[in-house]
Amino acid sequence: xxxxxxxxxxxxxxxxxxxxxxxxxxxxxxxxxxxxxxxxxxxxxxxxxxxxxxxxxxxxxxxxxxxxxxxxxxxxxxxxxxxxxxxxxxxxxxxxxxxxxxxxxxxxxxxxxxxxxxxxxxxxxxxxxxxxxxxxxxxxxxxxxxxxxxxxxxxxxxxxxxxxxxxxxxxxxxxxxxxxxxxxxxxxxxxxxxxxxxxxxxxxxxxxxxxxxxxxxxxxx
Amino acid sequence: xxxxxxxxxxxxxxxxxxxxxxxxxxxxxxxxxxxxxxxxxxxxxxxxxxxxxxxxxxxxxxxxxxxxxxxxxxxxxxxxxxxxxxxxxxxxxxxxxxxxxxxxxxxxxxxxxxxxxxxxxxxxxxxxxxxxxxxxxxxxxxxxxxxxxxxxxxxxxxxxxxxxxxxxxxxxxxxxxxxxxxxxxxxxxxxxxxxxxxxxxxxxxxxxxxxxxxxxxxxxxxxxxxxxxxxxxxxxxxxxxxxxxxxxxxxxxxxxxxxxxxxxxxxxxxxxxxxxxxxxxxxxxxxxxxxxxxxxxxxxxxxxxxxxxxxxxxxxxxxxxxxxxxxxxxxxxxxxxxxxxxxxxxxxxxxxxxxxxxxxxxxxxxxxxxxxxxxxxxxxxxxxxxxxxxxxxxxxxxxxxxxxxxxxxxxxxxxxxxxxxxxxxxxxxxxxxxxxxxxxxxxxxxxxxxxxxxxxxxxxxxxxxxxxxxxxxxxxxxxxxxxxxxxxxxxxxxxxxxxxxxxxxxxxxxxxxxxxxxxxxxxxxxxxxxxxxxxxxxxxxxxxxxxxxxxxxxxxxxxxxxxxxxxxxxxxxxxxxxxxxxxxxxx
Numbered sequence: 001x002x003x004x005x006x007x008x009x010x011x012x013x014x015x016x017x018x019x020x021x022x023x024x025x026x027x028x029x030x031x032x033x034x035x036x037x038x039x040x041x042x043x044x045x046x047x048x049x050x051x052x053x054x055x056x057x058x059x060x061x062x063x064x065x066x067x068x069x070x071x072x073x074x075x076x077x078x079x080x081x082x083x084x085x086x087x088x089x090x091x092x093x094x095x096x097x098x099x100x101x102x103x104x105x106x107x108x109x110x111x112x113x114x115x116x117x118x119x120x121x122x123x124x125x126x127x128x129x130x131x132x133x134x135x136x137x138x139x140x141x142x143x144x145x146x147x148x149x150x151x152x153x154x155x156x157x158x159x160x161x162x163x164x165x166x167x168x169x170x171x172x173x174x175x176x177x178x179x180x181x182x183x184x185x186x187x188x189x190x191x192x193x194x195x196x197x198x199x200x201x202x203x204x205x206x207x208x209x210x211x212x213x214x215x216x217x218x219x220x221x
Numbered sequence: 222x223x224x225x226x227x228x229x230x231x232x233x234x235x236x237x238x239x240x241x242x243x244x245x246x247x248x249x250x251x252x253x254x255x256x257x258x259x260x261x262x263x264x265x266x267x268x269x270x271x272x273x274x275x276x277x278x279x280x281x282x283x284x285x286x287x288x289x290x291x292x293x294x295x296x297x298x299x300x301x302x303x304x305x306x307x308x309x310x311x312x313x314x315x316x317x318x319x320x321x322x323x324x325x326x327x328x329x330x331x332x333x334x335x336x337x338x339x340x341x342x343x344x345x346x347x348x349x350x351x352x353x354x355x356x357x358x359x360x361x362x363x364x365x366x367x368x369x370x371x372x373x374x375x376x377x378x379x380x381x382x383x384x385x386x387x388x389x390x391x392x393x394x395x396x397x398x399x400x401x402x403x404x405x406x407x408x409x410x411x412x413x414x415x416x417x418x419x420x421x422x423x424x425x426x427x428x429x430x431x432x433x434x435x436x437x438x439x440x441x442x443x444x445x446x447x448x449x450x451x452x453x454x455x456x457x458x459x460x461x462x463x464x465x466x467x468x469x470x471x472x473x474x475x476x477x478x479x480x481x482x483x484x485x486x487x488x489x490x491x492x493x494x495x496x497x498x499x500x501x502x503x504x505x506x507x508x509x510x511x512x513x514x515x516x517x518x519x520x521x522x523x524x525x526x527x528x529x530x531x532x533x534x535x536x537x538x539x540x541x542x543x544x545x546x547x548x549x550x551x552x553x554x555x556x557x558x559x560x561x562x563x564x565x566x567x568x569x570x571x572x573x574x575x576x577x578x579x580x581x582x583x584x585x586x587x588x589x590x591x592x593x594x595x596x597x598x599x600x601x602x603x604x605x606x607x608x609x610x611x612x613x614x615x616x617x618x619x620x621x622x623x624x625x626x627x628x629x630x631x632x633x634x635x636x637x638x639x640x641x642x643x644x645x646x647x648x649x650x651x652x653x654x655x656x657x658x659x660x661x662x663x664x665x666x667x668x669x670x671x672x673x674x675x676x677x678x679x680x681x682x683x684x685x686x687x688x689x690x691x692x693x694x695x696x697x698x699x700x701x702x703x704x705x706x707x708x709x710x711x712x713x714x715x716x717x718x719x720x721x722x723x724x725x726x727x728x729x730x731x732x733x734x735x736x737x738x739x740x741x742x743x744x745x746x747x748x749x750x751x752x753x754x755x756x757x758x759x760x761x762x763x764x765x766x767x768x769x770x771x772x773x774x775x776x777x778x779x780x781x782x783x784x785x786x787x788x789x790x791x792x793x794x795x796x797x798x799x800x801x802x803x804x805x806x807x808x
Binding site: 092216 | 269270272273274275276279280281282286287288290291294296303304305306307309412413414415418453454455456457458459466579580582584585586587590619623624625628629638639640641644645648649651652676677678727728729730731
């Protein structure tokens, strides 16, 4: 087994937030108590995680409208997804022959798993996180048409808006950004009211709503 | 191989149709009934923690595991088919309840003329108007035959809605174009959320006849004739791709299983993967002797039975008959054979994406909450001057808007799909965006069919089912027409910007359309052109009946569940009242 690597995030960049550790205990950080946090990585090397964090934050940047992929912990989310059954194509039909140049209406027909697609593409992006943002955007424009980029974009949106138990959407920052309250047991009294005005209940995550023990798919063997 | 003691009845598949048949036979007879379901057990409690968009709606936790079995696909018979390596344009279910667990609960009846599509169309337009390579047929059953069974299915699920045609009397506010109904819906319509209310008002202004979607996400607590009680819907918005955590959405597990579990003569075996139906020569032709399956431990088992129901959804119904070499496979070149013919889907797409000034609060909703117009459906328009036959419905759903699926939809003025400008627009428009969906009829064609794939195998080494399917001009022209109409409504709703559906080109197996594939074991009046008779009984093997949408000769515009349940009720009556007294052909 390879040496365990960590992604170190500056606490000021993610604000005072809830962080989900590997064993799923939740703890709240404040910028006053620590300067940085170390999150154990499941699939990426530290260098890879930094590239993914940088690229995701160019897809959904932080700006005056609110936080982006960096604050939401998207890199942590993607790391866990890649280590889990999705990253290994556990549920994908993977019998040969593969066809790398199939018509797009038949979906991705190649052999490479998400793990392999990321690992290969990240080799070509070595040093990406050290570029300035303008140069990063130029680089991403060059690879916009690739399978890797479409996966990265999709995974970035997933990591922005998934339930926090999956490692992204830390402190429900993504949900707060768009006014999504997360899973609510009942909208019965509100569903036919509030016409024409924003109704924005305070977000709550699945474990807060159901108080149940939920096992996310990325933790499946 | 182990041989088990014989059962009176074996039902292959534990979804809506299989479990409805199990409930009917289990309650009305003393027969021993065994249901073989290849997935796992499911119950309402399983869904308490399931409101997770990622694992259920994106990673598709309730769906068929494509690593074990999928289908292959091609657009026309000259091409090499490739496997659908992940589910896309439709979502096959798995486990007890099947796709009936993860459905939205939209519960229309089909229009009366759908059942006599060929004769009605010929009568009105003549054979010249039909597409050259069409394969449309009459069903061998008509709306009047089915009406009482439609009513039973609605009562069983407690469908919420508003009648538009009570025994021939048109009622404003309901669907005035629907076939006659013997009774009002069991429960009143669901609540109508803002986006759907905007649509209703705009459609009315433009002269359409909007009505609330008939819903199995029941509007109030309801107890059905079997004594099964369910709560009313809470509009949490986690219906499609999810199981209902409170049991308000009618699902086989919360509506049929409570009855079945009380019947000692019905047993449900999960993890039972049926591989063949075994037939033998009998006195007057052939009969089915039983089925072979792999049990949950992987052991091969032979289960003898007197009567067999194949109820394993459209694709597997067709595939199991092909693998079992029951019936003659359809040959598109000669037109001979019937098994696998008339594969249809539905002309289903977001006709217009509309962007509004005000927020819509779209997280609130329910799988079948919303408003529909049927003025363009069936043959309600005069098609003699239109470039297509038949039609469909325009619908404004409020089914619960979730962020992973929907974040990032922006007006066309935004030219990028990532970065700062896109993010700002995506955040602004996230809750200001709505689709008007069109759902239209799909005609059957000689070249759209199913057979066994010569190259790709499932987990056990059996050939995968191969789909050959593409759109024709009738669907493309219908889609273009519907898009134009939907833009007018969107503008009347106050949309500031609109994005039009780009049009149907080739069939796209990656874009989710609906889980309403039909055909393959179609019903009809003649064994030369159908696989089963109007009672869904196999023409060559009278003790084999095939339930579900695989019986539809072509698709109607709306959701099929109510129709396939009505057909199942009708078959149950024929079996109990006639077949069991004298096992022989029912037609």
